[in-house]
Amino acid sequence: MIEGEWGKRGNYPNNEFTKVYYFEFKGDERDLKFNDGEVQKVKWMSISDVENSIYKKSEEWSGKLGNFVKNIDFLTKRLAL
Numbered sequence: 001m002i003e004g005e006w007g008k009r010g011n012y013p014n015n016e017f018t019k020v021y022y023f024e025f026k027g028d029e030r031d032l033k034f035n036d037g038e039v040q041k042v043k044w045m046s047i048s049d050v051e052n053s054i055y056k057k058s059e060e061w062s063g064k065l066g067n068f069v070k071n072i073d074f075l076t077k078r079l080a081l
Helices: 047-056 065-080
Strands: 002-009 016-022
Touching: 002 065, 016 065, 047 065
Parallel strands: none
Antiparallel strands: 002 016
């Protein structure tokens, strides 16, 4: 596990704080189970596919392209150590 940074989203009075964690999954995606009702779909995508999708269909994503790029840069640097 790699622990990422804290983030703050939203404006007063609805501030939301988030924490990112990175995990390596070596299994089959069909074995992933999400029982909380929040995940509608699991799909493996390349970094460039995610970037293109956020750019072209931003309304389908909860995050912004800049934040995704920032997270990828952080993870790439950590994995290089």
